Amino acid sequence: MQGYWRKNVTIMVVLLAIWAFVGLGCGVLFAKTLNQWHLGGFPLGFWFAQQGSIIVFILLILIYAILLNRLDNEYSGDAGKEELTATTESAGGTEETEE
Amino acid sequence: MGIKDWTIIFVGASFTLYLVIAWISRVRDTKGFYVAGRGVPAAANGMATAADWMSAASFISMAGLISTMGYAGSQYLMGWTGGYVLLALLLAPYLRKFGHFTVPDFVGDRYSSNVARSVAVLCAIFISFTYVAGQMRGVGVVFSRFLEVDINIGVMIGMAIVFVYATLGGMKGITWTQVAQYWVLITAFLIPAIAISFKLTGNPVPQIGLGSELITGDGKGTGLLEKLNQINTDLGFARYTDAFGGDAMLNVFCVTLALMAGTAGLPHVIVRFYTVKNVKAARWSAFWALLFIGMLYLTAPATAAFARYYMIDSIDGKTQQELPAWFENWEKTGLILWLDDGDGKLRYSNRDDNEVFNKGGLTGPAALLGWDKIIGSQGAERKEALKLLNGQKKIRGPDKDIIVLATPEMANLYAWIIALVAAGGLAAALSTASGLLLVVSSSVAHDVYYRMINPEASEARRLLVGRGVIGIAVVIAGLFGIYPPGFVSQVVAFAFGLAAASFFPAIVLGIFNKRVGTIPAICGMLAGIGFTASYIIGQVYGGMEPWCFGIKAQGIGTIGMLLNFIVTLTLTPLCPPPDERVCALVDSARRPETAEDTAPAAVDH
Numbered sequence: 001m002q003g004y005w006r007k008n009v010t011i012m013v014v015l016l017a018i019w020a021f022v023g024l025g026c027g028v029l030f031a032k033t034l035n036q037w038h039l040g041g042f043p044l045g046f047w048f049a050q051q052g053s054i055i056v057f058i059l060l061i062l063i064y065a066i067l068l069n070r071l072d073n074e075y076s077g078d079a080g081k082e083e084l085t086a087t088t089e090s091a092g093g094t095e096e097t098e099e
Numbered sequence: 100m101g102i103k104d105w106t107i108i109f110v111g112a113s114f115t116l117y118l119v120i121a122w123i124s125r126v127r128d129t130k131g132f133y134v135a136g137r138g139v140p141a142a143a144n145g146m147a148t149a150a151d152w153m154s155a156a157s158f159i160s161m162a163g164l165i166s167t168m169g170y171a172g173s174q175y176l177m178g179w180t181g182g183y184v185l186l187a188l189l190l191a192p193y194l195r196k197f198g199h200f201t202v203p204d205f206v207g208d209r210y211s212s213n214v215a216r217s218v219a220v221l222c223a224i225f226i227s228f229t230y231v232a233g234q235m236r237g238v239g240v241v242f243s244r245f246l247e248v249d250i251n252i253g254v255m256i257g258m259a260i261v262f263v264y265a266t267l268g269g270m271k272g273i274t275w276t277q278v279a280q281y282w283v284l285i286t287a288f289l290i291p292a293i294a295i296s297f298k299l300t301g302n303p304v305p306q307i308g309l310g311s312e313l314i315t316g317d318g319k320g321t322g323l324l325e326k327l328n329q330i331n332t333d334l335g336f337a338r339y340t341d342a343f344g345g346d347a348m349l350n351v352f353c354v355t356l357a358l359m360a361g362t363a364g365l366p367h368v369i370v371r372f373y374t375v376k377n378v379k380a381a382r383w384s385a386f387w388a389l390l391f392i393g394m395l396y397l398t399a400p401a402t403a404a405f406a407r408y409y410m411i412d413s414i415d416g417k418t419q420q421e422l423p424a425w426f427e428n429w430e431k432t433g434l435i436l437w438l439d440d441g442d443g444k445l446r447y448s449n450r451d452d453n454e455v456f457n458k459g460g461l462t463g464p465a466a467l468l469g470w471d472k473i474i475g476s477q478g479a480e481r482k483e484a485l486k487l488l489n490g491q492k493k494i495r496g497p498d499k500d501i502i503v504l505a506t507p508e509m510a511n512l513y514a515w516i517i518a519l520v521a522a523g524g525l526a527a528a529l530s531t532a533s534g535l536l537l538v539v540s541s542s543v544a545h546d547v548y549y550r551m552i553n554p555e556a557s558e559a560r561r562l563l564v565g566r567g568v569i570g571i572a573v574v575i576a577g578l579f580g581i582y583p584p585g586f587v588s589q590v591v592a593f594a595f596g597l598a599a600a601s602f603f604p605a606i607v608l609g610i611f612n613k614r615v616g617t618i619p620a621i622c623g624m625l626a627g628i629g630f631t632a633s634y635i636i637g638q639v640y641g642g643m644e645p646w647c648f649g650i651k652a653q654g655i656g657t658i659g660m661l662l663n664f665i666v667t668l669t670l671t672p673l674c675p676p677p678d679e680r681v682c683a684l685v686d687s688a689r690r691p692e693t694a695e696d697t698a699p700a701a702v703d704h
């Protein structure tokens with residue numbers, strides 16, 4: 001299962017790099033520079049800090065969930081049949097509540 | 100119908116709903132009581148997590164903080180959402196795979212040590228009670244302003260409701276109540292924001308309205324943010340959109356990172372991921388949680404900017420007769436106060452001629468005078484008092500907590516919208532309080548009583564102890580609300596700092612580094628906690644200078660976290676590696692989930 005773990009860690013590191021760049025980078029470290037430009041009525045750094053970073057965070061978790069659940073299916077054997085339905089099933093919350 | 104009638108209707112209806120849900124989802128076993136039978140669908144768990152997470156601080160205080168701090172307020176927005184990325188990628192799926200009931204349970208098993216378990220239990224209980232105290236204050240503020248009842252009665256009503264649904268339904272009751280509370284609070288937050296956005300900028304989407312031009316008032320045709328920059332400059336504040344509104348970059352950076360790591364390490368949030376069916380659902384659940392949280396967090400900056408505009412526009416330069424009704428309503432609570440210097444006109448500014456305050460704690464010579472004497476003063480005495488008050492940053496300007504609650508009144512929205520906000524504030528406070536109380540209950544009843552004192556306890560007995568502890572915890576939390584400790588806002592920095600400096604490194608290393616053994620982990624946690632706690636205590640109570648690169652109490656968790664990582668990793672090669680049982684446990688968490696994993700495993704009690 002070394003292959004699975006390595007791929008898992010790679011995905012994680014890439015996504016966390018984006019997380020750090022957008023959140024701590026654009027929102028804080030480069031904010032003064034970015035504020036020179038405008039996005040509509042927003043100074044760009046300000047937009048990243050109060051809107052953009054949050055939107056990116058949501059997308060990062062979405063991408064992570066899709067990629068990792070697909071990876072799980074690939075390595076757990078019965079990939080073919082589950083892969084297509086996994087996303088919609090979990091997302092729609094169709095699992096039965098067990099009592 | 101007036102605001103009060105509408106409030107009674109909304110609050111009454113929402114409380115009834117919570118009780119009905121509690122009755123339907125009552126439980127009979129510990130699995131149901133602690134982890135809702137592990138059968139909560141991902142999307143529902145996302146909503147519950149969102150309500151659990153968004154407390155009175157998110158609903159009531161955050162927009163107020165952004166409104167006052169401008170750019171620097173973004174640290175709360177990024178910190179409290181960015182933490183979910185860490186949680187989703189580094190912690191949630193693995194912790195679900197381990198299949199424990201609580202965070203101390205994981206720490207105790209991974210590091211096979213009851214010392215580590217006890218440290219984790221103490222942190223979990225401390226963090227939870229710190230937080231609960233803040234929620235109870237929120238409940239008190241809402242009740243006293245909108246229902247005009249005594250704060251104590253308000254707190255007791257709130258506690259009674261939590262008591263019923265938490266003891267009856269445990270995690271299951273709390274989960275489904277939180278789902279309902281999410282919708283109450285998000286509706287209550289969005290409706291006023293949409294209405295105000297439309298009124299001010301003609302665009303009903305608050306996120307777009309924030310960047311649009313004003314269509315009313317003397318700033319017609321100017322961009323809202325531009326107008327705020329101009330207002331702030333005129334009154335002596337830092338420009339609204341400038342980084343970082345007078346704060347140092349390193350400080351904002353550290354606070355943001357401490358809030359992120361702290362969020363990921365908060366036990367009441369982590370425990371929510373134990374309630375879903377499997378690892379895949381845990382990943383989806385993290386996505387749903389941040390999506391639902393994002394709906395409020397993307398709107399809060401707009402609410403903050405609208406509130407800033409309305410507040411200054413409606414009070415600055417006004418005479419007693421011209422002041423709006425909301426000002427008088429809130430003046431009764433002491434959260435906003437006007438002390439005229441004799442010219443009959445209200446002046447709100449960041450300079451020494453400021454006349455707007457909140458009735459906070461006084462220090463130094465002002466404390467010797469006391470509020471009664473200051474308010475009763477006239478002429479030269481008044482001028483002297485104003486000088487003293489303006490020297491105290493914390494009591495300058497209105498209390499930040501009233502911004503969200505008062506904005507609908509400032510914008511003259513309908514009475515029912517104002518009442519809805521009250522119900523939303525209560526939903527936010529109660530949902531978080533119940534989640535925290537369950538953490539206290541499970542830490543004491545599961546980790547201390549069952550795992551350490553009486554491992555032979557029967558199922559029925561454990562359930563009884565769990566219910567008993569949550570009952571006691573509710574009463575203690577109620578006392579916090581009735582006799583609020585004066586240090587609530589300051590100790591919240593503690594909660595995040597401790598979570599960042601203790602749980603976060605211990606859990607991350609426990610999953611991603613197989614070599615880390617018992618001694619390094621405990622030393623790391625103690626170093627992190629010790630440093631963070633002494634720095635915060637020294638600064639808040641001892642008047643210590645922020646000697647560590649000028650970092651303030653709120654951001655010091657970042658350094659504590661680094662210290663924990665460094666100490667643990669330095670000691671690791673010198674100490675024995677963990678035993679085979681632990682290695683097998685970590686290995687199992689690193690494998691993709693199979694069908695047999697979902698069935699109860701060895702560590703599943």
